[in-house]
Amino acid sequence: MASRHRVISDDLRTQISTGRIKAGECLPSEAELASRYTVSVPTLRSALAVLQGEGLVDKIHGRGNFVRHPLHRVTYVGGAGTPDAQAATNAALRVNVRTTHLRARGHLTALMRVSAGSPLTEYVCLSHEGKSPHSLAHIYVPRGLAPTELREAGESSWAGGVEARLAELRPSLAEIREQVSARLPTPEEATALRISSALAVLAIERVIVDVTGRVVEAALLVLPGDRADAVFTTRTMTEEKGTEG
């Protein structure tokens, strides 16, 4: 069973992938496409929704539907990563940071393993690659551990990223725990990342604990699913693993 909007989205997809419709181009208006395919506008819109969900089409209110440029896929490197990989990730990124001082409450107290009211510093980072946003991060650090040059509240931009700066300051860290989930974006996230709310995001909750068991950093990262992956590499020593049962 092939629904009409599926047929249309398949057709448009091949037109895009074969280059018959070029990247950056604006599609005909929805009304025109609808009459071309002899379907109603809502049906045509549901076909476009499929392509938006795949990240192939960027729908802009009042302007039209645009074929997106082939995406620079962005890779989040999990774990300690290699410095090279981390640097490569941060290179060519323009990061906008908002620094806020707040006190722990709700979910944050559990995440940071602190009591309610503990002073924290929050960094809200929106990083761009070229024109398009490519990640939204909320990073929380105990206020005493926040780097002084970033500690004053306000807005600014860093080339290297707050993350790099924070990484330098970390004491001999002990454990990084990254919990990855897939979901649809909240309306706010969709707006901030300029993605359709039908496009899945990769949500990463990262908690870094030092040797004393203290939480040094907690980060909530949101990456658009159409252009971001997370990669985790584990090397096991040539050690004997017990048989499990």
Place this chain on the structure above:
Amino acid sequence: MASRHRVISDDLRTQISTGRIKAGECLPSEAELASRYTVSVPTLRSALAVLQGEGLVDKIHGRGNFVRHPLHRVTYVGGAGTPDAQAATNAALRVNVRTTHLRARGHLTALMRVSAGSPLTEYVCLSHEGKSPHSLAHIYVPRGLAPTELREAGESSWAGGVEARLAELRPSLAEIREQVSARLPTPEEATALRISSALAVLAIERVIVDVTGRVVEAALLVLPGDRADAVFTTRTMTEEKGTEG
């Protein structure tokens, strides 16, 4: 700006979370709900679509919209993991496996780093927890490395899971690379996992390479985003590895 379907989905969500509508219950029909909220049926449906995307409502054709039972969240343990964690994951799972012999082609040759036509064994695993499916896995192994008792083609079920069996047979492995992405399910995946196609899935591509650089296993895992997370834990510095919980 609050669209009408947002208002409705918010209202239904609070009714569900406060227990005013209980888990497992069937909602009134879409037509009835529409008249209750004095909106048209398509508008009400878009409100329900939001809740489906959040995994709160299970829409079944011909039967109705059901409030889902609070989900057992399932955790995929990345990396080598701990045997305990792996065992916990596998416990209480009913796994349906289809074994197929095939020859590498297309994307698989790159993934397995073999030449086209190399003999592989494919395991297609659909694991259930109770009644609901909770992961779909395509696992590829060079045919020579496939465990003999699993090697015959056909369908069967394992309590412990193919993964555990495969893990036992692995030689001193060298590197696990897991690439995680978020996307919407293909129609086939949505059907197999019995999820709405509006619900994001976590897609994990796992490649295990042994010390000689040979790919021992490649796995494509799909987990429903509403009930699955992936967790990766990295311990840095203290290079002691031997004993852990």
Place this chain on the structure above:
DNA sequence: GAGTGGTCTAGACCACGAG
């Protein structure tokens, strides 16, 4: 067969963007 959701239609009205 009765009731449910799935898909689609044709068109109204509003909000946004560009000239």
Place this chain on the structure above:
DNA sequence: TCGTGGTCTAGACCACTCA
């Protein structure tokens, strides 16, 4: 202002489930 997409309406027809 004009054309775009965003939301919503009211209703038709089909497919699935269950008694």
